[in-house]
Amino acid sequence: MDITFKKTDILKKHPEDSTLGFGTVFTDYMFNMDYNPQEGWHNPRIEPYGPIVMDPSTMVLHYGQAIFEGLKAYRTDSGDIQLFRPQDNLKRLNTSGHMLCMPELDEAFILEALIKLLKIEKGWVPGASGTSLYIRPTIIATDPYIGLRSSNTYRFFIILSPVGAYYPEGFNPVKIWVTTEYVRAVRGGVGQAKTAGNYAASLYATELAHKDGYTQVLWLDGVELKYVEEVGSMNIFFVIGDELLTPELNRSILSGVTRDSVIKLAKSWGVKVVERRISIDEIYAAHEKGELKEVFGSGTAAVISPVGKIKFNGREITIGDGSVGPLSAKLFKELMDIQYGKAEDRFNWVMPV
Numbered sequence: 001m002d003i004t005f006k007k008t009d010i011l012k013k014h015p016e017d018s019t020l021g022f023g024t025v026f027t028d029y030m031f032n033m034d035y036n037p038q039e040g041w042h043n044p045r046i047e048p049y050g051p052i053v054m055d056p057s058t059m060v061l062h063y064g065q066a067i068f069e070g071l072k073a074y075r076t077d078s079g080d081i082q083l084f085r086p087q088d089n090l091k092r093l094n095t096s097g098h099m100l101c102m103p104e105l106d107e108a109f110i111l112e113a114l115i116k117l118l119k120i121e122k123g124w125v126p127g128a129s130g131t132s133l134y135i136r137p138t139i140i141a142t143d144p145y146i147g148l149r150s151s152n153t154y155r156f157f158i159i160l161s162p163v164g165a166y167y168p169e170g171f172n173p174v175k176i177w178v179t180t181e182y183v184r185a186v187r188g189g190v191g192q193a194k195t196a197g198n199y200a201a202s203l204y205a206t207e208l209a210h211k212d213g214y215t216q217v218l219w220l221d222g223v224e225l226k227y228v229e230e231v232g233s234m235n236i237f238f239v240i241g242d243e244l245l246t247p248e249l250n251r252s253i254l255s256g257v258t259r260d261s262v263i264k265l266a267k268s269w270g271v272k273v274v275e276r277r278i279s280i281d282e283i284y285a286a287h288e289k290g291e292l293k294e295v296f297g298s299g300t301a302a303v304i305s306p307v308g309k310i311k312f313n314g315r316e317i318t319i320g321d322g323s324v325g326p327l328s329a330k331l332f333k334e335l336m337d338i339q340y341g342k343a344e345d346r347f348n349w350v351m352p353v
């Protein structure tokens with residue numbers, strides 16, 4: 001399939017790198033492609049970024065049949081642009097799509113389309129330390145129909161957004177809030193898919209956490225409300241004794257690319273990594289015994305998000321001395337260095353644009 005390019009002469013002014021936040025500025029162009037049962041995925045095109053005009057009855061607006069991905073393009077010191085494990089994001093997009101009854105995408109073709117879009121937009125990849133170009137591939141159901149079934153037609157698009165450093169004030173630990181009243185995902189649900197409804201479902205508890213002075217919700221499993229699953233929209237890790245622990249992928253947890261990178265890096269350093277069920281009681285017991293050394297979240301946006309305090313059942317504990325632990329700091333630096341081309345790419349994770 002040929003990817004057509006509709007050029008525009010009306011280009012936007014680029015914001016200063018120092019003013020960049022997250023997700024408010026979008027580049028000049030986007031990639032679009034449509035699906036219907038007769039033609040399959042068709043009409044791949046790069047065209048000016050702009051509104052998607054749709055009928056009010058469009059299915060995605062009513063039943064949330066939508067999936068997305070999040071990855072980044074990084075500018076190296078020599079000015080080159082590179083991606084981090086993009087194939088893993090595209091594979092996960094298809095995994096999410098499968099759960100949401102959407103037609104499969106040709107991953108190699110989408111990667112080619114993404115690279116073509118990035119080549120056109122490379123001037124939008126910021127260069128200041130810690131900044132990047134956030135990439136949001138998305139699929140939405142587009143049938144104009146309000147009966148409940150899966151859609152016959154879909155739109156796939158990729159939009160790009162230059163984003164600032166995640167920690168402009170330094171790499172500081174966050175406070176997290178454990179709830180036994182609300183869950184993010186349940187057994188048999190769609191927790192392992194990056195689908196719109198999971199995020200809508202997380203808003204209310206997150207608001208309660210904020211009201212109580214906490215940044216993120218630590219989600220427990222939706223069956224027994226006992227086992228740790230994720231933190232906000234990140235995967236979670238614990239250093240207990242000399243082991244690095246993370247909840248095993250149980251189909252209600254999102255399989256993070258950063259999670260997998262953390263596991264592989266830590267193992268390569270000789271750290272014992274264990275993936276299993278971890279109860280919140282076990283975390284508190286480890287803290288009592290002085291064995292809980294570090295807690296951190298992992299995800300594309302923040303890379304590593306150290307946790308300084310946890311509140312559960314009205315009791316707040318401080319992790320270590322409340323500052324960033326050594327393994328969290330080492331993982332953060334190594335991952336950033338690989339992503340920005342400053343460290344050797346031992347695992348073949350980086351792809352030049």
Ligand SMILES: *Cc1c(COP(=O)(O)O)cnc(C)c1O
Pocket residue numbers: 070194230232233234235254255256257258259298299300301
């Ligand atoms: C995206 C996401 C993650 C992190 O995945 P990465 O591939 O590391 O960015 C973790 N949990 C949830 C719920 C997510 O949506």
